[in-house]
Amino acid sequence: MKKGTTLVLARYSLIGIFLIWILIPMGWVVLLSTKSTIDIFAFPPRIFSRPTLEHYIHVFTKYNFDQYFLNSIIIGAGTLIVSMVVGTLGGYAFARFRFSHKEKIALLVLMSRMVPPITLVLPLYIIMMKLGLLGTYWAVIIAHTSFNLAFVCWMMRAFFEEVPVEIEESAMIDGCSRIGALIRVTLPIVSPGISASAILCLLVSWNEFLFALVLTSTRTRTLPVGIASFSGAVSVNWGASMAAATAAMIPMIVVGLIIQKYLIRGLTMGAVKG
Amino acid sequence: MKKKKFLNYQTGERIFLYLLLLPLITIISIILIFPLGYSFFLSLFSWDLFSMGKEKIFIFLLHYRNALVDRYFLKSIQNTLLFLGGAVSIELGLGFAIALLLLGKLPCQKVINSIILIPMIMAHTIVALIWKFVYDSSFGIFRLFLRTIGLDKEIGWLTDKSIALLSVIIVEIWQSTPFVILVLFAGLCIVPINPIEAAKIDGASYSQIVRYIFLPFLKPLILFVLLLRTIDAYKIFDLIYVLTRGGPGMTTESISMYAYKTGFIKCNMGYAMALSVIIFVIVLAVSLLYIFFLGKQKS
Numbered sequence: 319m320k321k322g323t324t325l326v327l328a329r330y331s332l333i334g335i336f337l338i339w340i341l342i343p344m345g346w347v348v349l350l351s352t353k354s355t356i357d358i359f360a361f362p363p364r365i366f367s368r369p370t371l372e373h374y375i376h377v378f379t380k381y382n383f384d385q386y387f388l389n390s391i392i393i394g395a396g397t398l399i400v401s402m403v404v405g406t407l408g409g410y411a412f413a414r415f416r417f418s419h420k421e422k423i424a425l426l427v428l429m430s431r432m433v434p435p436i437t438l439v440l441p442l443y444i445i446m447m448k449l450g451l452l453g454t455y456w457a458v459i460i461a462h463t464s465f466n467l468a469f470v471c472w473m474m475r476a477f478f479e480e481v482p483v484e485i486e487e488s489a490m491i492d493g494c495s496r497i498g499a500l501i502r503v504t505l506p507i508v509s510p511g512i513s514a515s516a517i518l519c520l521l522v523s524w525n526e527f528l529f530a531l532v533l534t535s536t537r538t539r540t541l542p543v544g545i546a547s548f549s550g551a552v553s554v555n556w557g558a559s560m561a562a563a564t565a566a567m568i569p570m571i572v573v574g575l576i577i578q579k580y581l582i583r584g585l586t587m588g589a590v591k592g
Numbered sequence: 593m594k595k596k597k598f599l600n601y602q603t604g605e606r607i608f609l610y611l612l613l614l615p616l617i618t619i620i621s622i623i624l625i626f627p628l629g630y631s632f633f634l635s636l637f638s639w640d641l642f643s644m645g646k647e648k649i650f651i652f653l654l655h656y657r658n659a660l661v662d663r664y665f666l667k668s669i670q671n672t673l674l675f676l677g678g679a680v681s682i683e684l685g686l687g688f689a690i691a692l693l694l695l696g697k698l699p700c701q702k703v704i705n706s707i708i709l710i711p712m713i714m715a716h717t718i719v720a721l722i723w724k725f726v727y728d729s730s731f732g733i734f735r736l737f738l739r740t741i742g743l744d745k746e747i748g749w750l751t752d753k754s755i756a757l758l759s760v761i762i763v764e765i766w767q768s769t770p771f772v773i774l775v776l777f778a779g780l781c782i783v784p785i786n787p788i789e790a791a792k793i794d795g796a797s798y799s800q801i802v803r804y805i806f807l808p809f810l811k812p813l814i815l816f817v818l819l820l821r822t823i824d825a826y827k828i829f830d831l832i833y834v835l836t837r838g839g840p841g842m843t844t845e846s847i848s849m850y851a852y853k854t855g856f857i858k859c860n861m862g863y864a865m866a867l868s869v870i871i872f873v874i875v876l877a878v879s880l881l882y883i884f885f886l887g888k889q890k891s
Contacts, residue, residue: 333693337707340766344710346733347722363736400619408616415609423617430624432879434827436848437868440855441627441634464623471616496608525715527830528848532856542717542830549721549834556725563721567714574713575706581713585771586778 344567351560358556373561381558383565385537386544389455390524393540396459397466397523402516404463405470410500412471413478424475430468435528438464443532453535461529466522470515473584477511478504514584517577524570541566628872635866641859648862655866665867667842668850674757675846676825679764683821684814686765687772692802694773695780712770716830723763724750724835756839763831768824772817779813780806812886819882826875847871 350358352369360367377383412424442461443452451457481504489499505512530540545566548559574581635655637648659665690708698704711719726733727749738745749759787805796804807814829848832838838845838853845853851871855864 329693333690333698333704336690337704340707340711340770342733343722343726343766347725350725359731363740404615404619407612411609411612411616417609427616427620429876429879430620432823432875433624433628434848434868434871434875436827436829436851437631437872438624438627440851440861440865440868441631443856444634444861445627445630460623463619467616467620467623521713525713527715527717527833528852531833542715545715545717545721546830546834549717549724556731559721560725563718566718567722570714570718571710574709578706578709581709582774582778586775 347560348564348567351557351564353557355557358560373557374565376555376558377561377565381544381562383544383562386539386541389534389538390541392455393458393462393530393538394520394523396455397462398516398520400459400463401466401470401519402512405467405515406474406512408467408471409474410478410504412475414483427468427471431465431472433465435465439528439532442529446533452533453538455538457533458530458538458540461533462523462526466519469522470519473515473518474508474511477508481507510580510583514580517580518584521581631865632869635862635869638862641856641861651862655863656870658863659867659870664842664845665847665850668845668847671757671842671844672826672828672846675761675764675828675844676822678758678761679768679825680818680821682761682765683769683772684818687769687817688776688814690769690773691776691780692806694777708770708773710770711767712774714767716767717834719763719767720831720834723766727759727835750836751840753840753843756836756843760832760835760839760844763835764825764828767831768821772821775813775817776810779810783809815882815886819879823875823879826878 349365351373352371353364353367354370354372357364357367408427412420438461442457446452446457451460485503485507486499489503490496494502525542526540527542527546530543531546534540534543545562548554548562636650636652638651638655639648694704725731729735729746729748729751732749734747734749738747748755750756783806788801791801791805827848828846829852832844832846832849836844838849847867848871851864851867854860854867
């Protein structure tokens, strides 16, 4: 069975190499973020040295990171609420009703996902400026909603289509109104779809950069934009930058791991259903 | 009994239908269609950001004609295509290979799946910042590695014109291969067992099984992933902004980056809008082509 063992070993090694490749950049940054600046630049590299939180304190006080976190949460929540409510209702309409030009409108909705951000951000900047909304939360919430809506609508339509019409009709025979049937009977059934859509919606908004870059002010700046600000100058404060990167990375990773199941379902659903 | 797909409704209930759809259509029209139209309209003028459009000069399609001969725009297209080609092809190849390797029993399955998922869920800017340190020519990981083995050589991963684009491609591959792995692995899991068993009985080798069973079955999925990755790579901005801001001498400037700089840094808004319209039209054409192609597949 020598050939068998060699193959198994090879398989494990290759997967292992890939995993190491993924982990090293992140691990290195996390490790260095806990070292004092002297230790960061020491050679030969000191892996074990006195850990310090000075960079993190720096990042959260001098660099306003707590504000960036808060802004991302506010904008994410706003986008989530609008996109989910409007998108779910729209998805229901597409799933349940026949109406003229239905597929054409559906295609239009899908296309909103294809628009490159740069094409949208230029006019939105001008529009927001004229409306006096530049630098407010609403500007970014509106921008993020514009491409999340189609996605939510598309996903919820697919989930609604899986629910047999008879269930709603029997609820209505039992005395429910149309809306009542939707809320009390259908929504609970598609709740996995709602979770998956909501999570992906929030993730996209949280990580979004271009719209946030252009439409926010220093007061409403989001996390990705805050992170990018560490990349500009020639002489970069390494310790602070690494602490910033880690501080932004860890919550994402933790949350991501918790919601893995929904994430995977959401991402592959679009693929497998075609 | 034929499965009923749609609800019966009386005329009065059409109002309900419109109530459901109205917010969606209205919002999309306002947030999407209007800005696009507005952008196209404004691209017919020559104007800059300072005057805020008060000194607009109508020049019809002149911006578009200029774009076709703009050396820098063409260079950014070349960069984007190189980036796209390099990144997507390797992501697909590597992703498929890893998905194949993951097929079957593995120790610590959950941990492995979790690790693979991580790069995908992180913001592009964070990934870029991390790799910016990794690539640092004085203190980055590679330099440390080289120094430890005695080679005191500095490689300007992000500052050397000849390899900057390659460095950016590597970061993109690092971040996006997990998505390909995820989707293709899910596809591989639902390949029907029977053909595989039959092939094994007939003495087929592993590579034959891959070529003649897995690949054809996965074809629509592969096309789907190909389209998605292509469109995403085409739109690339975040990574480049943080890593190189357009790179040493325009070597990593993507089309989105070029349009962004034209509009917000050089303040030539009319031209920037024309560029962004061109960018949109191209991706629209590709997507329609794909849908057409997919339609032919099904019949």
